Amino acid sequence: METLLTAFQLPDLESRFQARIDAEDKIEPKDWMPEEYRKTLIRQISQHAHSEVVGMLPEGNWVTRAPSLKRKAVLLAKIQDEAGHGLYLYSACETLGVSRDQLIDELHSGKAKYSSIFNYPTLNWADIGAIGWLVDGAAIMNQIPLCRASFGPYSRAMIRVCKEESFHQRQGYEIMLTLSKGSKEQKAMAQDALNRWWWPSLMMFGPSDQDSKHSAQSMKWKIKRFSNDELRQRFVDMTVPQAELIGLKVPDDQLKWNEERRSYDFGEIPWDEFWNVVNGNGPCNKKRLADRVNAHNEGKWVREAAEAFAKKQAQRTDSKLKSN
Amino acid sequence: MASKQSLIDSILILADSSLILAQRLGEWCGHGPVLEQDMAMTNIALDYIGRSRLLYQYAAQLQGEGKSEDDLAFLRDVGEYKNLLLVEQENGHFGHTVIRQFFLEAFQFPFYDALQNSQDQTLKEIASKTIKETAYHLKWSTEWVIRLGDGTEESHQKIKTAITDLVPFTGELTQAVSCEKELIDQNIFPDYDEIKRKMDALINTAFKQAGLELPTQVYMHQGGKKGLHSELLGYILSDMQFLQRAYPGLEW
Numbered sequence A: 001m002e003t004l005l006t007a008f009q010l011p012d013l014e015s016r017f018q019a020r021i022d023a024e025d026k027i028e029p030k031d032w033m034p035e036e037y038r039k040t041l042i043r044q045i046s047q048h049a050h051s052e053v054v055g056m057l058p059e060g061n062w063v064t065r066a067p068s069l070k071r072k073a074v075l076l077a078k079i080q081d082e083a084g085h086g087l088y089l090y091s092a093c094e095t096l097g098v099s100r101d102q103l104i105d106e107l108h109s110g111k112a113k114y115s116s117i118f119n120y121p122t123l124n125w126a127d128i129g130a131i132g133w134l135v136d137g138a139a140i141m142n143q144i145p146l147c148r149a150s151f152g153p154y155s156r157a158m159i160r161v162c163k164e165e166s167f168h169q170r171q172g173y174e175i176m177l178t179l180s181k182g183s184k185e186q187k188a189m190a191q192d193a194l195n196r197w198w199w200p201s202l203m204m205f206g207p208s209d210q211d212s213k214h215s216a217q218s219m220k221w222k223i224k225r226f227s228n229d230e231l232r233q234r235f236v237d238m239t240v241p242q243a244e245l246i247g248l249k250v251p252d253d254q255l256k257w258n259e260e261r262r263s264y265d266f267g268e269i270p271w272d273e274f275w276n277v278v279n280g281n282g283p284c285n286k287k288r289l290a291d292r293v294n295a296h297n298e299g300k301w302v303r304e305a306a307e308a309f310a311k312k313q314a315q316r317t318d319s320k321l322k323s324n
Numbered sequence B: 001m002a003s004k005q006s007l008i009d010s011i012l013i014l015a016d017s018s019l020i021l022a023q024r025l026g027e028w029c030g031h032g033p034v035l036e037q038d039m040a041m042t043n044i045a046l047d048y049i050g051r052s053r054l055l056y057q058y059a060a061q062l063q064g065e066g067k068s069e070d071d072l073a074f075l076r077d078v079g080e081y082k083n084l085l086l087v088e089q090e091n092g093h094f095g096h097t098v099i100r101q102f103f104l105e106a107f108q109f110p111f112y113d114a115l116q117n118s119q120d121q122t123l124k125e126i127a128s129k130t131i132k133e134t135a136y137h138l139k140w141s142t143e144w145v146i147r148l149g150d151g152t153e154e155s156h157q158k159i160k161t162a163i164t165d166l167v168p169f170t171g172e173l174t175q176a177v178s179c180e181k182e183l184i185d186q187n188i189f190p191d192y193d194e195i196k197r198k199m200d201a202l203i204n205t206a207f208k209q210a211g212l213e214l215p216t217q218v219y220m221h222q223g224g225k226k227g228l229h230s231e232l233l234g235y236i237l238s239d240m241q242f243l244q245r246a247y248p249g250l251e252w
């Protein structure tokens, strides 16, 4: 009887669901949703949350070495924002019925991914500039359309995130600008950083459209609004003039303005490298994950203590209430 | 009137202590026991950087040699640094970091509170800004002392070890050195005996609630305020000052 009912109702639910999406209605956690939609969101939002948190590591690297007190403060504030983004996103993900602990376990076991860009090392101070300018810049391109994602909690989390990201991008570009006006060594640092971060930044938009396995369905569900290649092109068009403005050379010999398309043509992305880093062979994959796992393991006793204490407190209030 | 040099030196004790502690807390960034506490420690580090900047700016202004906050932070060596020994101690485990913070705040809360009545206008203003942050830092660290002390057997043992390790660096906090004595005499700094009574009261109240005890008969190390440090400070400075030293005189 029950299966009959499901078989009868399911197509109806699904079409109503899709109709709501088409009408730009927000889907809320208690609403019915296809299992695949839920899974896709959990995968994407948790991957995003993990990226915020793992992304703290390459930048955190330079907190103790920032070259001025002001830069140190700005960098710390920026990284703190990223931690906050991680929190918003974990919370959004939890509304889909999965706990933060589960999600973190999946990151630590290697089952869940995070953005591959953070598997590259920060080798000189200009890398902090390049990350803000390029990595946060690319993140903004990706994230602005997500403010309109069909899932309510995700969309609302992204609105909060995006408010802060433009400050991140500006502070990064400002570091690059200062270096590019500086000494020969400082200019070299800036150029070196751009050389190393350019291609990985373009890879942040994901595989090319013909190789992107989740894209079509995500577009239909309005989790995604633009294709990877479209967003990548926008990023290139926005960023190349910014590089020129501060006298840096984008490391791509095939980069050329195409008057007809009113866009830049650019060279072939090194996809071999991309898949290698995704599959664990980037310069810092092992270190990044080990750092996260260690922090988590070493913090276990702290979390246990907090939990035990909270329990004791609750019991104390309880028995106080009873004795009154 | 207190000599200008004494005022500068006393300000540097506060400024250097703030910056070195911020450096230590900054090392936690990305490695905290849980995301919320990672953020809390970053938050506190940010307050301390901000405070050190105000104090360095004032010290530089008093010096009148055209130096900047960054000159004072990045171009002085170990012997010229006047921070408390307590703040250069390693982060250790989270319990060490909590206890280090708690001891310092137990001193600073009554100190900055009283400094709001300083005869020195600039210090007065800095104190009234600082006291709000300090109240939060004291609250954060007190809560964690109690949580860890009254949490699990393991956390209790760990925080006990941290107390034993760090108490020897607390004597210096309320032991005025000559530059501070001058300021105390001029009512620019508050009386340290009074601060010590308040500090002890804060520690005792928290420890009682946490089921912890303050060890007695401890040998107290001194010297930080006079530039006599542990081996640890050299590493902190070489990390922090690297770019300014390797590429001198540039804008960043």
Ligand SMILES: [Fe+2]
Residues within 6 Å of the ligand: A052, A081, A082, A085, A161, A165
């Ligand atoms: Fe972010």
Ligand SMILES: [Fe+2]
Residues within 6 Å of the ligand: A082, A136, A139, A164, A165, A168
């Ligand atoms: Fe960001």
